[in-house]
Amino acid sequence: MLPYWVPAAALLLPATASSCLGEGYLHQQLCQAWEQKRSEGVLQWTESELPALEVLEGPTAMVVQLAPNRGQKRSLNATINSTRLPFDDQRFHFGKVASAEVLLCFNPWRQTACHHTETSNTCHWPKYADLSTGDRCEEEQAMVIVNKHPICRNHFLLVPRGEQPQVLTLEALMLGLAFGLRGSKRLWLSFNTIGAGASVNHLHLHGFMAGFGTEPMDFPLERYLDFPALLPAATSRGPVSLWRTPRQWPLCGWVFEWTDNRALEIDSTLAERRLAEFVHAFVKTLQVLDLAHNVIIRMSHRQVIVFPRKTLFEQSKDVTELQVSGHEVLGWWVVARKEHALTGVEAEARLQQAQLPRSAQQKVLKALEWIGWTLKEEAKFLCDTQFPTVA
Structure with missing residues (x-):
């Protein structure tokens, strides 16, 4: 007998969509809708024509993935020295996408108290994910749209309601945590500020998995995201611990981790809200300081990683240029040109090139203490250059 949340339509899935089953209701709905859009030609994804992933030499074992379709995405088409831009309705934004690009609507606040742990999941009821969009989800908290130039299978954008600039709000962060907790355990989400990889100034998060989709793979950074590789950064504050890469x-990144599994067994929404509040307090200080940042959501491990970094505009004019964005801070380099010639040394150097200058690093340390973290002395080190520079 099939689990009661699997619709009959799942029996008719093509072979390419077989990975849609077995990872929960939200993953299944997202995956089926994504495969349907692919079959209709809404997005371009020719996995069988792509070369194998290339693991680069070097201690970090970074990965290169060729995605030639990324050379067709929009560029910001501007060189700006700030992460804060006013929303401009005259430029492209996600309110202008065709209805055919909408995968589903998402509203976790429709959900009654639920819990999502390793052994139990009552967050699978379809109250929060609706495939009958019809419109652009105006009455819901967020719409989920296809990425027309995906990096991997099921690559999507989570777009909170309203026309807002690409500045992470507490509500948007909570939506990202809620989506991550209810989605596949292989799912990651990322937020990139202007100057940290964002090419559209409209509040959104990327959702993706490592690899090409069906085979579980790890991002290179993952081997550094668990104890004992992580460095304890501060005294824990209730259910949240702070670590440093x-x-x-x-x-350098700062890892916020939810450690209270009992709360997840009572109501996952409580954990989502509290973790979001801790993370956003830090993000808010980076916004005030006008420091670019990437925020990575890894809810399979109840972690949110924040990377304060330099403002860089590698793709401001040419989207085929190498850039440091959400995938790259995870060690997964996406290239649009076959003749990239990226080496392990260069990949590490390009990532290190995004490191903040020492004066800005000092501000980040003070900001963490100002919002309530008692930092350990061994976590106060500055990230000195230790990799070759890129010409």
């Missing part, structure tokens, strides 16, 4: 990783 080790010196072996070229770009």
Whole structure:
């Protein structure tokens, strides 16, 4: 007998969509809708024509993935020295996408108290994910749209309701955590500020998995995201611990981790809200300081990683240029040109090039203490250059 949340339509899935089953209701709905859009030609994804992933030499074992369709995406078409831009309705934004690009609507606040742990999941009821969009989800909290130039299978954009600039709000972060907790355990989400990889100034998060989709794979950073590789950064504050990525990783990141599994067994929404509040307090200080940042959501491990970094506009004019965005801070380099010639040394150097200058790093340390973290002395080190520079 099939689980009661599997619709009859799942029995008719083509072979390419077989990975849609077995990872929960939200993953199944997203995957089926994505495959349907692919079959209709709404997005371009020719996995069988792409070469194998290339693992680069070097201690970090970074990965190169060729995605030639990324050379067709929109560029920001501007060189700006700030992460804060006013929303401009005259430029492209996600309110202008065709209805055919909408995968589903998402509203976790329709959900009654539920819990999502390793052994139990009552968050699978279809109250929060609706495939009958019809419109652009105006009455819901967010719409989920296809990425027309995907990096991997099921690559999507989570777009909160309203026309807002690409500045992460507490509500948008909560939506990202809620989506991550209810989705596949292989799912990651990322937020990139202007100057940190964002090419559209409209509030959104990317959702993706490692690899080409069906085979589970790890991002290179993952081996540094668990104890004992992670460095304890501060005294824990209730259910949230703060860690720091080790010196072996070229770009310094701060890892917020939810550690209270009992709360997840009572109501996952409580954990989503509290973790979002802790993370956003830090993000808000980066916004005030006008420091670019990438925010990575890894809810399979109840972690949110924040990378304060330099403002860079590698793709401001040419989207085929190498850039440091959400995938790249995870060590997964997406290239649009076959003749990229990226080496392990260069990948590490490019990532380290996004490191903040020492004066800005000092501000980040002070900001963490200002919002309530008692930092350990061994976590106050500055990220000095230890990788070759890129010409």
